[in-house]
Amino acid sequence: MARLDEDMWTELFLDDEDFLTAELEELIGHLTDYRNALRAKDTQRLHDLLKEGRELKATAGGN
Secondary structure, three states: OOOOOHHHHHHHHHHOHHHHHHHHHHHHHHHHHHHHHHHOOOHHHHHHHHHHHHHHHHHOOOO
């Protein structure tokens, strides 16, 4: 198992703060959509989110 160099990663994270915070905001938004659909037991919304994810993966070259 690789050893984490927290000093190096802290510096890298802070150097890329603008990009990383934007990516985190987007990820949190997507996770919030899933959480809300699950809490509401919104079958259609959950289905749509899963379908969208599958389609995005397919267009990005994923299997």
